[in-house]
Amino acid sequence: MTVLMLATELAKRPVVTLAGEAVAQVKDVVFDSGGGRVGAFTLSGRGLFSGPMKRALPWSGVTGLGEDAVMIRGEEVLEDRKEVVERSGPGGGDVLGARVLSDAGVELGRVTDVVIEVTREAAAVAGYQVDSTEALGHRERTVYLPLAGTLAISGEALLVPAPAAEYVAEDLPGFAERVRAFRTRTTEA
Amino acid sequence: MLLTQLTGLSVVSAADATSVGVADGIVIDPGGRRVAALRLKKTGSGSYLPWSGVRAVGRDAVLAAGADALRDVEGELKRLAEACGELIGKRVLTDAGAEAGTVRDVDVDPDSGTVLALHTTRAEVPGAALLGIGGHAVVVRA
Known part of the structure; x- marks a missing residue:
């Protein structure tokens, strides 16, 4: 089963043990180096203890990532935040606000969110929500751009192959189809 | 037997046929998928009747081994008792992280204390899940 969700929607989602206790809530999504997958979540406390937590949740500790909660086996899967974030490595970082440039040098827009594709095994980046320029049709329209197989990424800019621009979708349900179509094309090429 | 049917039954001591309280809820051990204790509206000391102290659960009354079978809960049982405090209406989550309604009722086997099923606002979930x-x-389990 595959579900698409936006990274910013994950913030504040409760982290719940299989014993039914909410032990934290998601603060931020940490992408692994290269930005292709979710590597970890930083956490904050719930309710009265809602400050940032010293412990983080590595992806390996996640039992289920759903619309309503992030499920973990137990609190023992939480690890030291510093170690977890360092292991994820640099580069994945914060792409919100980064320019999206095609490899032909055309600015397609700016990243406003990251679309995550969740399966039982992994949470991979499927693409980006982009505030588009004229290059993608209308200016300042929100569109979804599939992740390119080969891409360069930094906090500053995201480089995508020019054909990706042909596979933009205007909403998430339509995006799933576009991602599949784009992937079929890239694997055939 | 459903939790809503069990709630309100008088609890009578099998030793001397005196009433020791009224059943007010159950404490479930999810690991064993069974009832660990009954919670009573208290009359004397101790508010919980461990399942080992239950002689019979009938249509009209619960028979307890004796008034001395009543306990206060501690340790893991205390955590479960707190978690089971407001069982009806409690949120149900799958291990995939999706909400699956709220608890409407719990079906337990009155002989063994096994949890047979969980009735939620959306479905009937087998106790084994x-x-x-x-x-x-x-x-x-999803």
Whole structure:
């Protein structure tokens, strides 16, 4: 089963043990180096203890990532935040606000969110929500751009192959189809 | 027998036929998928009747081994008792992290104390799918 969700929607989602206790809530999504997958979540406390937590949740500790909660086996899967974030490595970082440039040098827009594709095994980046320029049709329209197989990424800019621009979708349900179509094309090429 | 039917039954001591309280709820051990204790509206000391102290659960009354079978809960049982405090209406989450309604009722086998099923506002979940009960939610296998 595959579900698409936006990274910013994950913030504040409760982290719940299989014993039914909410032990934290998601603060931020940490992408692994290269930005292709979710590597970890930083956490904050719930309710009265809602400050940032010293412990983080590595992806390996996640039992289920759903619309309503992030499920973990137990609190023992939480690890030291510093170690977890360092292991994820640099580069994945914060792409919100980064320019999206095609490899032909055309600015397609700016990243406003990251679309995550969740399966039982992994949470991979499927693409980006982009505030588009004229290059993608209308200016300042929100569109979804599939992740390119080969891409360069930094906090500053995201480089995508020019054909990706042909596979933009205007909403998430339509995006799933576009991602599949784009992937079929890239694997055939 | 449903939790809503069990609630309100008088609890009578089998030793001397005196009433020791009224059944007010159950404490479920999700690991064993069974009832660990009955919670009573108290009359004397101790508010919980461990399942080992239950002689019979009938249509009209619960028979307890004796008034001395009543306990206060501690340790893991205390955590479960707190989690099971407001079982009806509690949020149900799957292990995939999706909400699956709230608890409407619980079906237990009155002889063994086994949890047969969880009736939620959306479906009937078999007892074997029960994974945990905590302060935040009842967790079931997706």
